[in-house]
Amino acid sequence: MKNEIKNTLKTTIAGILIFVLGASLIGAQDFFPRKWNTRKVNLSFNHYYDWQEVEAALKTLEKAYPKFLKVRSIGKSFQGREIWYMTINNPDTGAEMDKCAMYIDANIHGNEVQGGEIGLYTIWYLMENYAFNDYIRQLVDERVFYIFPSVNPDGRDLWLHKGGSARSGQVPMDSDNDGLYDEDGPEDIDKDGEVGSMYIKVEPGKGTHRLSNKGDRLVAIKKNIEGKPDELGDYKYIGSEGLDNDGDGRYNEDGGGGYDPNRDWGWFWQPGYIQSGAGHYPFTWPESQVTRDFFYAHPNIAGVQAFHNTGGMLLRGPGAELAGEYAASDLAVYDEIGNKGEKIIEGYNYMILWSELYPVWGGFIDFTHDMMGIYSFSNELWSSRSDLDGDGEVSEEEDEFFDKYIDMDSKAIRMHEIDHPQLGKVTIDRDITKLSGRVPPSWLIEEMCHRNMAFCLLHAWEMPLPVIKKVSAEKLEGNLYRVKVALYNERLMPTLSAAAVTNLVQRPDILSIEGNVKVLAAGVDQSASLPSGIPRRFMRFMRMRPGGGSLTYIDQKDLKNLKLTSGIRGRSDVEYHFLVEGKGNITINLDCVKGGKQSKSIALQ
Numbered sequence: 053m054k055n056e057i058k059n060t061l062k063t064t065i066a067g068i069l070i071f072v073l074g075a076s077l078i079g080a081q082d083f084f085p086r087k088w089n090t091r092k093v094n095l096s097f098n099h100y101y102d103w104q105e106v107e108a109a110l111k112t113l114e115k116a117y118p119k120f121l122k123v124r125s126i127g128k129s130f131q132g133r134e135i136w137y138m139t140i141n142n143p144d145t146g147a148e149m150d151k152c153a154m155y156i157d158a159n160i161h162g163n164e165v166q167g168g169e170i171g172l173y174t175i176w177y178l179m180e181n182y183a184f185n186d187y188i189r190q191l192v193d194e195r196v197f198y199i200f201p202s203v204n205p206d207g208r209d210l211w212l213h214k215g216g217s218a219r220s221g222q223v224p225m226d227s228d229n230d231g232l233y234d235e236d237g238p239e240d241i242d243k244d245g246e247v248g249s250m251y252i253k254v255e256p257g258k259g260t261h262r263l264s265n266k267g268d269r270l271v272a273i274k275k276n277i278e279g280k281p282d283e284l285g286d287y288k289y290i291g292s293e294g295l296d297n298d299g300d301g302r303y304n305e306d307g308g309g310g311y312d313p314n315r316d317w318g319w320f321w322q323p324g325y326i327q328s329g330a331g332h333y334p335f336t337w338p339e340s341q342v343t344r345d346f347f348y349a350h351p352n353i354a355g356v357q358a359f360h361n362t363g364g365m366l367l368r369g370p371g372a373e374l375a376g377e378y379a380a381s382d383l384a385v386y387d388e389i390g391n392k393g394e395k396i397i398e399g400y401n402y403m404i405l406w407s408e409l410y411p412v413w414g415g416f417i418d419f420t421h422d423m424m425g426i427y428s429f430s431n432e433l434w435s436s437r438s439d440l441d442g443d444g445e446v447s448e449e450e451d452e453f454f455d456k457y458i459d460m461d462s463k464a465i466r467m468h469e470i471d472h473p474q475l476g477k478v479t480i481d482r483d484i485t486k487l488s489g490r491v492p493p494s495w496l497i498e499e500m501c502h503r504n505m506a507f508c509l510l511h512a513w514e515m516p517l518p519v520i521k522k523v524s525a526e527k528l529e530g531n532l533y534r535v536k537v538a539l540y541n542e543r544l545m546p547t548l549s550a551a552a553v554t555n556l557v558q559r560p561d562i563l564s565i566e567g568n569v570k571v572l573a574a575g576v577d578q579s580a581s582l583p584s585g586i587p588r589r590f591m592r593f594m595r596m597r598p599g600g601g602s603l604t605y606i607d608q609k610d611l612k613n614l615k616l617t618s619g620i621r622g623r624s625d626v627e628y629h630f631l632v633e634g635k636g637n638i639t640i641n642l643d644c645v646k647g648g649k650q651s652k653s654i655a656l657q
Contacts (some may be wrong), residue, residue: 531634
């Protein structure tokens with residue numbers, strides 16, 4: 053009995069060893085879940101990267117995954133920073149331009165930084181999980197990703213290193229019309245690494261702010277329905293921390309730039325007296341010019357995600373009511389992705405830009421939807437977590453509780469006085485820091501990155517994926533054949549959006565026949581009337597009748613290269629019939645700008 057047990061144990065151990073050895077030979081990831089120590093790149097997502105750090109992270113990722121990743125630049129910002137982006141493509145599954153592409157960018161407004169971290173996280177997550185996750189592997193194999201951590205690196209670095217709003221790009225502007233450019237920007241007078249807000253003590257009732265109930269911060273005084281103060285304020289807001297550099301009595305009114313890079317795009321653009329922040333004409337600024345040219349050079353882009361902050365929104369266009377509502381077929385795509393997005397990103401709301409936020413003329417996602425035919429979203433990142441009782445409002449007490457007991461005062465710079473060289477005693481508010489209000493605390497960055505990445509991946513998954521499902525050939529007589537081609541698009545998006553079709557901004561898909569044959573007639577399997585002049589024997593072979601039949605006759609000059617002017621609808625199939633004359637092998641080619649290329653061959657015998 054002991055010998056039997058001993059032999060059984062030996063057999064079991066040997067089996068385990070063989071199993072493990074086999075796993076190591078054919079790929080351990082097929083047998084075991086991913087472990088913490090399998091990471092090739094250790095990036096942290098609990099802080100914000102300046103542009104030099106972004107560049108280093110991109111190049112580290114490229115070096116770790118050279119097969120899939122390529123770091124490139126589309127050009128330089130006004131101040132000379134390279135505008136880096138990452139291309140993700142698996143060359144084993146096809147060329148970059150032969151696949152549908154997902155475009156992700158961030159930080160067009162310099163102070164709206166956290167989308168850059170989402171971009172880095174997305175690259176990192178796709179690569180680190182490619183070998184372990186079937187969903188990720190299929191996405192990387194089927195799609196191309198173009199990821200831009202910032203399209204305004206000048207504004208990003210200004211916000212991170214010097215402070216101030218830094219919303220603008222950094223082409224110099226004369227914001228106060230005094231003939232000088234960018235001469236009165238913010239300064240960190242107290243050298244604490246932050247540009248705070250300045251207040252001076254005034255007589256009670258003449259101020260804009262008061263001390264909080266605990267006396268440790270300044271809060272704006274409340275006003276009644278008529279706009280009159282309900283409280284006495286004894287502190288007056290002066291402006292952001294800094295000097296009156298040009299001696300005009302105002303503080304920091306002419307900092308870097310002074311325009312809005314997201315009002316520069318050539319669709320429903322309006323001049324500055326209608327749309328504040330617009331340039332002199334569409335595509336005034338160098339960063340938007342090179343980004344526009346990137347889209348023109350990459351017509352394979354089918355999905356766009358632009359990250360902003362703040363408010364917890366999944367925005368779609370149109371940006372202006374005058375543009376009119378999207379076509380029903382496009383709305384169906386937006387609504388499905390947007391409604392699922394509300395489930396993916398907790399607390400975010402799917403909204404229409406012009407009617408539920410504010411009108412935008414010359415906005416980026418209007419350009420990409422209407423002028424490029426691309427399904428485009430703009431996420432406003434981060435929504436306060438201080439609503440502790442869930443009533444939809446944040447009280448002063450809830451805000452203080454969150455800051456002290458949950459965030460551990462991580463963003464606090466205590467309210468303090470400084471000696472201002474021009475104003476005398478000035479109070480600097482403790483809460484106006486880089487981590488206040490518009491960006492999440494550092495410990496919530498990774499969750500924000502993951503959920504918003506997941507939304508982008510859903511968007512990428514639902515981009516068109518057309519295939520040639522089946523090709524068959526039926527001999528009719530002599531060298532005459534009926535060739536049937538069944539096409540199928542298994543994902544939500546059509547290969548041409550309604551915007552692309554209506555605005556004529558994308559070439560049609562091409563269904564072509566290659567070989568030593570002549571195409572005499574073509575049709576799609578829908579009933580329709582036929583034009584006169586089609587030989588009756590062709591109608592008989594194609595099962596067509598004058599005045600109607602089982603196929604809709606296609607009246608195009610070059611039937612060997614059929615133009616599918618409406619594309620291929622999402623989650624649907626369609627069958628094309630060709631009457632051809634000839635012999636030998638033929639190849640059916642499907643070429644979709646936003647969907648890639650497919651080929652199948654068949655012999656005519």
